[in-house]
Amino acid sequence: MPPFDVPEGDPFGPHNLPYGVFSPPGSSERTVGVRLGDHVLDAGAAAHALGSPYASLLARPSLDALLAAGRTAWSDVRRALTAWVTVPAHRETVEPLFHPLSEVTLHLPFAVADYVDFYASENHARNVGRMFRPDAPDSLTPNWKHLPIGYHGRSGTVVVSGTDVVRPSGQRKAPADPAPVFGPSVRLDIEAEVGFVVGVPSELGRPVPLGGFRDHVFGLCLLNDWSARDVQAWEYVPLGPFLGKSFATSVSAWITPLDALDEARVAPPERTHELLPYLDDTGEEPGGYDLRISVAVNGHVVSEPPFSTMYWTAAQQLAHMTVNGASLRTGDLYGSGTVSGPTERERGSLLELTWNGRDPLELPDGKRTFLEDGDVVTLSAWAPGPDGVRVGLGEVTGRVVPAP
Template sequence: MPPFDVPEGDPFGPHNLPYGVFSPPGSSEQRVGVRLGDHVLDAGAAAHALGSPYASLLARPTLNPLLAAGRTAWSDVRRALTAWVTVPAHRETVEPLFHPLSSVTLHLPFEVADYVDFYASENHARNVGRIFRPDAADSLTPNWKHLPIGYHGRSGTVLVSGTDVVRPSGQRKAPTDPAPVFGPSVRLDIEAEVGFVVGAPSELGRPVPLGDFRDHVFGLCLLNDWSARDVQAWEYVPLGPFLGKSFATSVSAWITPLDALEEARVAPPERTHALLPYLDDTDEEPGGYDLRISVAVNGHVVSEPPFSTMYWTAAQQLAHMTVNGASLRTGDLYGSGTVSGPAEGQRGSLLELTWNGRDALELPDGKRTFLEDGDVVTLSAWAPGPGGVRVGLGEVTGRVTPRADPTG
């Protein structure tokens, strides 16, 4: 089937056009690509062939130059790409520049500058509170309804979908153990999240207000923040996650531009506490996104978390991340935090799904509390699009492999 003839209703039709970086068959050269159905358009080659003023931004081995160009360029390029794949007059020029998706190698689509992970789902936070503080009067910490809690992660271990995840080792100590031990994590978990990719940087010392979110954030992607719960439990008091999180964070090979998600914008849940002015989005445009996520282990769906339930929005997270004067850099990535809905089948981590290992999941290939070597985790998602069509998000998949060194 010619690449232009995308089946009606395809979630990767011309209404979507996510960006990635690929190598053509038989080549190691990395090029910016745009997905249309089950094909990839060489965006740089198309821009050059059609005389686009943005050809130099697209003929690069990473998305960072396009990200840094800012909102006007993002809109112009998207408008041009839409025309290139829909206007019949361009077919003869553009068609030879497509590659079957199955024939290319996909790469991490942008160079990650900084990585921040948030904790924005009230359902997730309450579940975690009930698991670890069952006798507390409130399962939320006192600050949770007043600010988006987050921590600074490790950008160097952000991995593109399809990359194996080596089981991490570290110290762990159960409450009844007399001393800590060292070895591979035995409570390896996932966190189903959405990542937001920063394009235009900001000035040091100048906070980014809520209304400037779309001037700085280029798009979003699915994100799996792998977590070693046993390592995390021993190390995180009093400073927070470190080795239990920093070993791997998987992201999609495709970044969906915010402009493709206009129909998916929704209001966040009702606020129960008054917000300080820099976080008060009462008079702002709807800051939530209606993303329907599925979590599968070895091909079996175990959860379907709804992103629309997230208490803190991506705009509020960006505002909070910079309110102290911290600057944004092109390629900054921040995760939403685990996405969990109110129902048991909507929990975005095995920690919650198994209630910290108490209730094993029944899978076709056996029971699971936490991940075993060889397990493959896949996150997929879609959002409502124009005219009732779906907007697909690129999936995130990763296979757990054992450490090569049997001593840890």
């Protein structure tokens, strides 16, 4: 089907237009692309062909220049792209610049600067608390309702969807073991998350307030925070996640601009504790997003976590991440933390889905507690869009390969 003739209701129609970076068939050159249906528009070539002033932002091998350009430019470029793919007068010029999605090579769309991951789902945090602190008076830690808990990860191991994930090795020690052992992780897990991509940097020493979220954050993508639970359990006291998390983080090849998700904005869950002023979003525009995520293992859907249940919003996470004066850089990526809903079918990790391995999942190809070599995990999602049309998020997939 010709790219201009996207079927009505296609989740990647002109109301969406996520950005990525691709190489055309038979070429190693990288360029910015925009997805429309099952095609990719060479956005830089289109800008040149139409004499657009935005060619300097789009005829690039990454999204970095566009990310740094700021909110006004983001909106202007989006309006221009929408016209290029919908106005009949542009069709003759633009249509030859599309490539079938199945024929291109997709790349990591931006240079990841810093990477931070949060722990923002109350359902996930309570599940973990019940598993590992069953005798505690509250399944949440005392600070959980007062600030978004997070940790700094490793930006150099953020990989694009489709990249194989090598099973990590490390130290592990079960409670009954007399000493730790070294070897490949035997409790390899996933975490279904949403990643937020920072465009405009901030000044060192100047926090970003809640209201600055849309001035700094360009868009979002699906994110899989692969986790070696056995390595993590032995290493995390007292400083938190380290090698159990840093071996790989998979992100989608497509970054959905925040402007495409205006219809999906929702209020977060009711706050049960008074927040300090820098986190108090009373009176701010709705900070949650109604994203419907699906988690599949080897093509079999095992969970459908709802992002609308997340207690801490992306704006609050950004405010907390910078409140000490830490600066933002173009390409900073921060993850929402595992997305889990209130029911068993809505849990965003195998740790929760199998209750720490106690209740194996029944898959068509056998039982699973944690991932086996060869398993393929795919996250997909959609959000409500204008006039009842869905906004599709680019999927993120990864296959587990054996440790060397």
